[in-house]
Amino acid sequence: MxxxxxxxxxxxxxxxxxxxxxxxxxxxxxxxxxxxxxxxxxxxxxxxxxxxxxxxxxxxxxxxxxxxxxxxxxxxxxxxxxxxxxxxxxxxxxxxxxxxxxxxxxxxGLGFVGMQSRDLDVLKERARPWLERLRDDTGETTNLGVLDGNSVRYVEVSESIRTVRMSSPPGSRDPLYCTALGKAIAAQLPESQVRELLAQVEMTPRTARTVTTVDGYLAQLATVRARGFAIDDGENEEDGRCVAVALLGTRLPAALSVSGPASRFSTREAAAVAKSLIDVAERLQPAPHE
The missing domain is CATH 1.10.10.10 (Winged helix-like DNA-binding domain superfamily/Winged helix DNA-binding domain)
Known part of the structure; x- marks a missing residue:
């Protein structure tokens, strides 16, 4: 032509x-x-x-x-x-x-579901036993989330067996700006892309602790990159706390997290759990030949 x-x-x-x-x-x-x-x-x-x-x-x-x-x-x-x-x-x-x-x-990207579905299935299969082990070790809910448009989608969840627990059903979505999963993923993206994603949503407060400005959120991402993990400290749910680590080296923008009620899942415990998450994330990195 x-x-x-x-x-x-x-x-x-x-x-x-x-x-x-x-x-x-x-x-x-x-x-x-x-x-x-x-x-x-x-x-x-x-x-x-x-x-x-x-x-x-x-x-x-x-x-x-x-x-x-x-x-x-x-x-x-x-x-x-x-x-x-x-x-x-x-x-x-x-x-x-x-x-x-x-x-x-x-x-x-995730928009091309046909091509991404196989990668996502493989990642879920590899992550599932590790999520279950983390759940058993911590007693809290563990999650695998991926970037889906301007939000984070929960694709694999190992729910805590405790009566009082934090849990989001697989397939559900949460904002990037007030979740640990969202922060962990966004911290790996170029700032220009993060700004573009935030421009597509209204940063409405979920709780009194929710960061609702772009500059405030970018400052949080700098902290995430410096310490290697992200924390949602009552920003998405009043009595919720979550810690997350990005999965590097995969085809998908993804992260792992552990979430629980803030009344029993302290910031000190969350920081300790982050070390376990980092170890699992490293194990889930594809081998050079994959």
Whole structure:
């Protein structure tokens, strides 16, 4: 298909758009289109949408990569000008099909459920026995959460057997700005991305302790990065306390946490539990060949 350049521009200084040839599209017989799996090269040339094919190639590269990819890695892998590749990635990131980590490297995002579901299933299977062990050791509820849009989603929960307990059902969501899971994940993201996520929500107070300003939240993230774990100290629930640690080296922005009533789960105990969480998070990091 023809490519249209803006006057005086190239892939570095202007935009490049793949567009359909309206005359060619008008000749397409929608009702008698060939099966894409068996189409001849001539038929494929007539029906193929180049922009979509390039996006698919990009997503395939990210899916098959064993480590996060840089912009240079991606544009070279699919033989696409770097500026064009960045525009594609930027658009995919906007719609959550791609995530950019704290190092500026790209991985598949949660928006692309089909590609992410297998990674998520594997992570849940690997994390489940460790969550159960932590639950038994601490007597409190343990959680695996992932970034889902501008919130954190609980994907695996090992609930405390105590009568009085803190627990969120799998599939439920909580804000990033007032949860330990959210803070642990957000602390690994670029500040620009955190600001963008916070701009999409109203930072309403859940309790009197909830931080409701962007600057206040960013200051909390600096503390999380310095000490290696995050704490929700009655910010999401009045009598709740939670400690969380980010999972590094996975394809998903994820974190592990332990939560319990603040009346029996003190800040000192939470800090001690953080050491166990860090140990588990390190064990859950994929091996170099994975």
């Amino acid at each position: 023809p490519r249209k350049r803006r006057p005086g521009g190239d892939d570095t200084h202007g935009q490049v758009d793949d567009i359909d040839d309206e005359h060619a599209v008008a000749k397409i017989d929608i009702n008698n289109a060939p099966d894409p799996a068996t189409a001849t090269p001539a038929q494929a040339k007539k029906y193929l949408n180049r922009s979509v094919e390039r996006v698919v190639s990009m997503l395939n590269e990210l899916q098959e990569a064993t480590v996060p990819m840089s912009l240079v890695d991606i544009h070279r892998a699919i033989d696409m000008p770097k500026a064009t590749a960045f525009r594609y990635l930027w658009t995919l990131q906007k719609h959550r099909y791609v995530e950019r980590n704290a190092d500026g490297l790209y991985v598949l």
